[in-house]
Amino acid sequence: MQGYIKTGNSQPAWLFPFIVISVLILSVLPLARLAMVGIWAFANGGVIDVLSAPSLWSATYYTIVTSVLGTVISLAIGCLFAFLLTLTDIRRKGLLSFFFVLPMMIPPQVTALAWVQMSGPSSPLLKALSLAPPMGSPQPLYSLSGIALLYGVQHAPLVYLALRAGLMTLPRDGVEAARLSGASSLRVFRDIILPLSLPGIIAGAAISFVSCTGNFGIPAILGIPASIFTLPTLIFTKFSAFTSRTFGDVAVLSGIIAMISVAGLMIQDRALRGRDYRVIGLSGASAAFELGAWRFVFTPLLWAILFFMLAAPFFALVAGALVPAYGVPLTFKTMSLHAFEEILFRQAVTRTAFINSLSLASATALCLLVVTVLTAYALTRRRDAVSRIVSSLIEIPYSLPGIVMAVSFILVFAAPIPFLNVSLYGTIWIILIAYFSSFFAVSLKPIVSAFHQLDPALEEAARLSGAGFFRRLFDIIVPLIAPAAGASVILVFLIACNELTISALLWSAGTQTLGVAIYNLDDSGSSDLASALSVLVVLMVVVMMLLLECLAKRLPKGVVPWRN
Amino acid sequence: MKTIVSAAALLAASLLAVSASAANLVLYTSQPNEDAQATVDGFMAANPDIKVDWVRDGTPKIIAKLQAEIQAGNPVADVLLIADMVTLERLKEDGKLLAYKSPEAAGYDASLYDADGYYYSTKLITTGIMYNTSAAMKPTSWKDLTKPEAKGLVTMPSPLASGAALIHAQTLAAVPGLGWDFYKSLAENGAIAAGGNGAVLKSVASGEKAYGMVVDYLPIREKAKGAPVEFVFPSEGVSAVTEPVGIFASTKNADAGKKFVDYVLSEKGQEGFLKLGYIPARNGMKLPEGFPARDAIKVLSIKAAEALKNTDQDLKTFSGIYGSN
Numbered sequence: 001m002q003g004y005i006k007t008g009n010s011q012p013a014w015l016f017p018f019i020v021i022s023v024l025i026l027s028v029l030p031l032a033r034l035a036m037v038g039i040w041a042f043a044n045g046g047v048i049d050v051l052s053a054p055s056l057w058s059a060t061y062y063t064i065v066t067s068v069l070g071t072v073i074s075l076a077i078g079c080l081f082a083f084l085l086t087l088t089d090i091r092r093k094g095l096l097s098f099f100f101v102l103p104m105m106i107p108p109q110v111t112a113l114a115w116v117q118m119s120g121p122s123s124p125l126l127k128a129l130s131l132a133p134p135m136g137s138p139q140p141l142y143s144l145s146g147i148a149l150l151y152g153v154q155h156a157p158l159v160y161l162a163l164r165a166g167l168m169t170l171p172r173d174g175v176e177a178a179r180l181s182g183a184s185s186l187r188v189f190r191d192i193i194l195p196l197s198l199p200g201i202i203a204g205a206a207i208s209f210v211s212c213t214g215n216f217g218i219p220a221i222l223g224i225p226a227s228i229f230t231l232p233t234l235i236f237t238k239f240s241a242f243t244s245r246t247f248g249d250v251a252v253l254s255g256i257i258a259m260i261s262v263a264g265l266m267i268q269d270r271a272l273r274g275r276d277y278r279v280i281g282l283s284g285a286s287a288a289f290e291l292g293a294w295r296f297v298f299t300p301l302l303w304a305i306l307f308f309m310l311a312a313p314f315f316a317l318v319a320g321a322l323v324p325a326y327g328v329p330l331t332f333k334t335m336s337l338h339a340f341e342e343i344l345f346r347q348a349v350t351r352t353a354f355i356n357s358l359s360l361a362s363a364t365a366l367c368l369l370v371v372t373v374l375t376a377y378a379l380t381r382r383r384d385a386v387s388r389i390v391s392s393l394i395e396i397p398y399s400l401p402g403i404v405m406a407v408s409f410i411l412v413f414a415a416p417i418p419f420l421n422v423s424l425y426g427t428i429w430i431i432l433i434a435y436f437s438s439f440f441a442v443s444l445k446p447i448v449s450a451f452h453q454l455d456p457a458l459e460e461a462a463r464l465s466g467a468g469f470f471r472r473l474f475d476i477i478v479p480l481i482a483p484a485a486g487a488s489v490i491l492v493f494l495i496a497c498n499e500l501t502i503s504a505l506l507w508s509a510g511t512q513t514l515g516v517a518i519y520n521l522d523d524s525g526s527s528d529l530a531s532a533l534s535v536l537v538v539l540m541v542v543v544m545m546l547l548l549e550c551l552a553k554r555l556p557k558g559v560v561p562w563r564n
Numbered sequence: 565m566k567t568i569v570s571a572a573a574l575l576a577a578s579l580l581a582v583s584a585s586a587a588n589l590v591l592y593t594s595q596p597n598e599d600a601q602a603t604v605d606g607f608m609a610a611n612p613d614i615k616v617d618w619v620r621d622g623t624p625k626i627i628a629k630l631q632a633e634i635q636a637g638n639p640v641a642d643v644l645l646i647a648d649m650v651t652l653e654r655l656k657e658d659g660k661l662l663a664y665k666s667p668e669a670a671g672y673d674a675s676l677y678d679a680d681g682y683y684y685s686t687k688l689i690t691t692g693i694m695y696n697t698s699a700a701m702k703p704t705s706w707k708d709l710t711k712p713e714a715k716g717l718v719t720m721p722s723p724l725a726s727g728a729a730l731i732h733a734q735t736l737a738a739v740p741g742l743g744w745d746f747y748k749s750l751a752e753n754g755a756i757a758a759g760g761n762g763a764v765l766k767s768v769a770s771g772e773k774a775y776g777m778v779v780d781y782l783p784i785r786e787k788a789k790g791a792p793v794e795f796v797f798p799s800e801g802v803s804a805v806t807e808p809v810g811i812f813a814s815t816k817n818a819d820a821g822k823k824f825v826d827y828v829l830s831e832k833g834q835e836g837f838l839k840l841g842y843i844p845a846r847n848g849m850k851l852p853e854g855f856p857a858r859d860a861i862k863v864l865s866i867k868a869a870e871a872l873k874n875t876d877q878d879l880k881t882f883s884g885i886y887g888s889n
Contacts, residue, residue, distance in 0.1 A: 121771040139772050225758050225767075227886075239632070240625040240725075246632075325789035326769030327696070334790070347601055348618075414636040423638035508633070509590040509640045510617045524596045524620060525762020525782065 011378060012469045019375050023390055026437040027397045030408030037411050038255045041248025049245075050252050059234040060256060066147045066219070066230060067212035067260075073152025074208045077305065078159025079201060084298055085160075086167040087193065088289045091299065094563075098549065099306050101562035104157035105541045107498035108217030109519050110534040111154055114313030115141055116221065117320035117531060124319040125312075127329040142226040147219050151212045153309050158211060159204030161561050166200030167193075185289055199272055206268030210261045214401020216501040220519065231257045232403045232501065239505060247411065254404040261400055314538065320531035339532035350533060352510060353517035356428065360513065361496035364435040365489040368443040371436075372488065376447040377477065398441035402501030409434045410505065426508040434502045443492045450484035483554040490548045491561075494541065589820040591618040592626045592641040594727060595807075596762065596782075599840050603645070606836040607827045614820045622760045623647040623727025634660075634814075642815040643824050645686065647727030648805040650871050652683040655810065662811040664822050668829035671846045676806060685806030686828050688843040690861060691732040692802045694765070694783040697792040699774035705799045706742060709750060709775055716754035717774035719767050723882050726760045728779050728805045734878055735803035735866045742800065747885050757886045769793050784854040785841040795854075801862035806845060 041050070050056065081100050085093050103111060117123055120139035140146060170193065178188045219230040229237065235250050235257075291298060323329075324336040343350050375394070379387045397405050413424040413433075424430040454477070462472045478485070500515030507516045514537055521530035552560045593600050597620055604616045621629065623646045633639045644652070655661050656678065665681040676685035693703050701713040709718050723730035736742045756773075764776040765783060769791045780802075783795040809828050811821040827833045834844040841852045851858055871878075 137772075225763060227756070227758050237724075240622075240628050325786045325791035326766055327771060327792045328790050342598060346605075347597060348604070349597065349601075349620075352617075414632075416637050423636060425636040426633050426638045426640050508629070509592070509619045512619075520620060521597055523622075523760065523762065525760070525765050526597055527766060529597065 011381060015374060015378050015469075016382070019371075019378055020390060022371055022375075023393045026433070026440060027393050030405065030412050030437065031396070031400075033411045034251055034254060034404070034408040037247060038251035041245075041252055044248070050249060055229065055234060056253070056256075059229045059231050059253075060260075062144065062219075062223075062228055063213055063230040063232075063257070063260065066144055066151060067209050069145070069148035070151025070155065070212040071205050071209045073149060074154075074156040074159050075201065075205055077152060077156040077309075078204060078208075079163060080305075081156070081302065082160045082163040082167060082200075083193075083197075084302060086164050087170075088291050088298070090291060090295065090302070096302055096306070097562045098545070099310060100160060101157045102542070102545065103153055103309055104155070105494055105498070105545060106538055107500055107515055107518070107534075108150075108154055108215055109221055109500055109515065109522075110217075110317070110498075110537060111313065112141075112150055112218045112221035113320075113518070113522060113527070113530060113534055114317040115146075115150060117527075118313050118316035123316060124323045124328075124330045125316040128319060128331065130329075139225075141222050142228075143222075144228060147222050147228070147230075150218045150222065151208075151215060154215070154218065155208040155211050156309075157562075158207045159201070162204035162207055163197060163200035166197050166203075170196055189289075202268055202271045206264055209264040210399060210401075213257060213260050213264070214403065214501065216401075216403055216504060217515070217519070220504075221522065231260075232401060235403055235407065236504060247414070250407050251411065254407045257401050258404050265399065314535075317531050317534055317538070321528055321535055323528060326527075339528040343529055343532045343536070347529070349512055349517050349520075353512045353514045353533075356511055357497050357499075357514040360428070360432055360435060361493045363432060364439055364496045365443065365492040368436060368440060368492060369447075369485055369489055372440070372444040372447045373473075373478070373481070373485065375444060376451045377473075380448065380451040394440050394444060397437045398439070402438060402499070403505065405434055405438050406502040406505040409437070425506075426511075428511045431503055431506045431511060431513070434506060435496050435499070438502060439492050439496055442495060443488050446484040446488040446491070447481060450481040454480055483551065486551050487548065487560060490544060490551070494544050497544075498537065498541065588614045589616045589642050589817050589824060590640050591616055591643045591645060591824070592630065593618055593620055593645040594623045594626060594647050595620065595645065602840055603828070603833075603836060606833065607824055610827055610832065611820075611823055614823065616824075622725045623651060624724060624730075627651060630660075630812075639812065639814045641812050642817050643809065643811055643821045645807060645809045645828070647689075647807055648731045649683065649685065649808050650731060650868050650875065651727055652678075652808050652810050653868055653872055654875075656680075656682040660813050662813045662815065662818060662821070664811055664818075664825060666822070666825050666829055668826055671831075671848070672829070673845075673847065676845050677808075683808040683810035684825060684829055685808045685845045686834075687807050687837050687845050688804055688863075689728060689807055690780045690797070690802040690804045690843075690863065691728055691777055692780055692795055692797045693775060694768050694778045694793050694795050695775045696768050696771055696773075697794055698771065702794075702796075703775060703798070704796060706736065706746065707800075708798075709755065709777075710746070710753050712753075714753060714755075714775055718750060718753065718755035718776065719764050719773040720750075720755065720757045720777040721759060721761045721764050722757045722886070723879060725758075728761065728803075729757075729777075730875070730879070731805050731866060731871065732777065732803040733882055734871045734874065735864050737878065737881075738866070739800060739864060744881055744885070747882070751885050757882070765793075780843075780855070781841045781852075784852070788841075788854060797856065797861050801864040803866065804863045807842075 084090050085097055116139065118125055119141055121133050121137050141150070174192050175188055178192055214232060216232040216236065219228070219233045220236065223230060223233055231253055235253050238246055238250050238253070319330050321339045322335045322337070324334055324338060328334050379391055409430055410425065413430050416423040458476055459472050462476055467475070498515060499513065500519060503513040503516050504519065507513060514533070518530050518533050518537070521533060548560050552563050591604065595603065600618050600620050604618050608614065608616055619626070626646055630639065630641060646652070652661065661682045663681045666684060669677055669684060672684070677683065693706070693709065695703060701708065701711065703709060708714065721729035723733050733747065736746060737744050761779045761782055764778045765786065767773045768776040769786055780795060783793045787793050787795070809825050811818065811825060815821050829846065831846065834846045834849055838844050838849060838852055843851055843855065
């Protein structure tokens, strides 16, 4: 064990092996199993069957088309907000930023449900306003462009966050020099700011593209009624028509999604190469531009976009929860709280789903915190090739679509575990392990950035005075990284609470999550109940985000995503 | 730190509690959520010592879930209450069901349950036509849906998502004068087939489509709540499923399962279904409000054994016409 201890470093010998084993279980094992089953299915003559299925190719085509379009839309909206909120003196930046990031935290199927309620002949909101289109007009969102539009809305915050991180470090002196030499605002923007912010834009585009290819909630609600299947929804329907070939088929399909995601990330890598601009000088480009009269154009524009992205769909959702039956216009007379009553007091599934989602999310957040504190400690202390490999292995499950991880874990745990003879499939534990794997990277990031800010001298002093590892951990490190730990817990909690893709494949009797409950309610035709439950979930998300906002003052920079 | 540790401990405890408080009986059903909850509530009121957990999904999805669980060596379901006898007949042939001779069977027509006691019908669910009251045409026959007035305005559930829809397609396909040609001309008229009966209800009630094939109780119930829809029993007749109940052979709670079967067949259980708006299968029960007299409903027959044999081919034929996966 001596070999694991680096000189000048007194980590306990078990620490690094523990981390390596965790990573092997959470990311290497499931992906290796997926690859094995996929290759086996191919080798057994399934190649022609799988590759000749027209559904496979149409799903691949739809996945790519909607993801590319969605990325373009999220780039347009995300860049607009990032530039205006970071570089100009527009008012109420904090509030705008908070609202703009909100859609990212709302489960995609809730977004989809809300937009469906907002548009088309079925909209209770439009009916109440007597604006509903005539009968027989198709719901415009049940289409490729509808799916792409919602991908754009859902992922625009990702572009915003990626670009904003870059814009914050823009050199102010370059802008000032150009200004002094008489360059116009447009010129400064085109010649200085735009080239320097390209890496951020490219990174944002890549993240958005990868998230689009893996999205399940939006194409499930918008695509399936129009027989438009993307790869994740195709996998889901394959499971809904289980045959002896299903495991092999979905392994191959998952492989294709994984390849598309990896291709997206490689294009990004290629595009970023040679764009490593080292900027020297005063960074912090706060208010490089004064909007002047343009304020009267941009301020209403941003608020109008937010209105259509957030407020209108939310009101539509509320309206959808209040109508007594389909097709009845919402008025003060027809309004009924029946759906809320049914959801809150009658449906056992609501309570089950809340308990499951809340306990899964808390368990994921807290257990991961323990692992990530240890991991961050080890990784920031030993910066060698092995630790770099370990950190990229932690990243892989997060960058792959949730459905790929879900399929991998089904394959690993479908059969009872050897020796123990315990079956995890169909229990809540398989969902928990899949969550550990998928959200490891989310939990790790704030902690690592806190560790980077730690002064090693403190711990060194404690060590010289003879304090053991756990003593140092609890007396020095934990108090110093506590705010980041809090943020990590809340972020993982939020994401895990609203998760659908993984649990949609892994749920069983009594293990429904909130995401699954909402999807199933809508699927059984009870969209009033689905809307009511969604309204409750949105309120919960907002409360959690406000909590994070309150914690923000005590956190390292960049941990709360929407703050400066 | 202390608070975090104690919170973690509390959480671990609650998570363990969740998995420890496993139900005595797990029901897999294709009833809509509100009905499933009402059925379970009624049963638990009659049997307070038994706690029921239930899962709802379309019949084909429920069966897929079961098969995946069986393959994984961990079947969860104890009792099934799903759309049609054909599916249960298949499970019986595969040896997946437990035989139980319920004393309540005496109140039922012999054609409505399995003679060996593997499954029992609980209600009669017919599939007819629903239309939005603002639609121009009032359909009275299945063939009306192929008329130019209905072009692009017809929707139906997919047999891949709904057990009742599969039986419906198989029933109509066997009717002289309709057959698969009827489904082809519907498709040429721009009809779509996707999702379950819930999706059809939503689409027609909201006016996205004007006409839909759908199970009777959904539109009849929604109409009573004020939705702008109407249900008709077409002149050629309607298809019917009987939502049978059966006990899973691998159950560890056979006694509780038998009590559940007895309950849904009993007068009390049947009244529960009646209240929800279903036609009870038990002899001598009333019909729910909004239905015509029982002898006014012409039910088309289907040969279960033949339907079972042809299921895969029929699904392929249907997918071929409607291009669904």
